[in-house]
């Protein structure tokens with residue numbers, strides 16, 4: 001896949017590790033453009049369709065994404081020290097090794113993009129299946145363009161797969177910038193985000209009026225408000241959905257983690273609470289992927305387990321809600 005590096009980003013891509021990473025590009029597998037000649041690593045091969053990994057199609061395209069991605073809020077906002085970064089390097093390795101694709105970040109997340117870029121560059125195999133998603137988060141329109149270039153530099157990429165307007169901040173102007181960039185091939189998809197149920201009327205209006213590819217919103221087994229309006233609307237409008245806060249920032253484990261899993265969990269392909277929560281989310285027909293965040297390798301192993309095995313059907317989803325409501 002050819003890559004267009006903006007002048008600003010090009011001037012800031014000095015490190016050999018980042019150049020190697022850049023040369024490999026992103027999203028090749030997801031695009032179906034990576035034939036056997038472009039698949040040098042057995043790890044990448046393991047992540048291909050047909051390995052039992054659940055994927056969903058981005059509406060209106062031939063491209064599909066693994067249903068479990070990864071968030072970086074708080075978890076990747078750490079300093080340069082080895083003690084803080086070593087577990088995150090392992091988290092990232094497990095994510096790709098087990099077939100992960102989408103990684104979501106934002107300039108709002110402190111050092112997260114810096115840490116992510118450093119750890120991606122240090123991987124000892126090419127993460128062809130990376131689907132890079134970040135956000136623009138600033139009130140200034142010109143500053144937005146600069147911010148995108150800074151993020152490219154931090155991740156070590158020449159373009160993003162997905163660029164989102166974070167929490168609708170200055171969305172009219174930023175969407176215009178993103179459209180222009182998409183037309184020039186500098187980003188592949190564009191979208192908007194919200195969480196916690198903020199600014200929902202405006203969010204819905206943008207989904208109705210603007211040609212956007214992705215929305216990101218909060219959806220989990222407790223926060224199900226999107227089921228009423230936004231999820232059916234996304235289906236109707238052909239917009240991909242990323243579910244953020246899948247564990248309600250960890251509080252689902254605080255509330256339910258000590259409770260027993262239902263007796264039918266094993267039969268339903270659910271080995272732990274993380275898989276219960278994640279399989280519930282990604283089994284909604286409108287949801288394309290969920291993006292749990294973790295700083296712990298063992299938690300990443302649990303989370304990635306939700307990429308395989310049975311997917312709950314409508315009856316099972318109703319049973320899951322009932323079980324949670326009764327706890």
Ligand SMILES: NC(=O)c1ccc[n+]([C@@H]2O[C@H](COP(=O)([O-])OP(=O)(O)OC[C@H]3O[C@@H](n4cnc5c(N)ncnc54)[C@H](OP(=O)(O)O)[C@@H]3O)[C@@H](O)[C@H]2O)c1
Pocket residue numbers: 070071072073074075104105166167193194195216243244245246247248249250251253274291292293294295296298299300302303
């Ligand atoms: N408006 C927006 O655009 C917006 C808003 C919110 C979130 N987001 C995106 O969505 C992502 C996910 O949301 P979030 O980070 O707020 O919260 P989350 O993914 O719902 O929860 C993260 C918390 O769950 C814990 N956890 C993860 N896996 C676990 C497991 N298997 N067992 C036990 N605990 C586990 C993590 O702790 P450990 O580190 O100990 O595992 C962490 O404290 C964010 O990182 C961000 O990328 C976007």
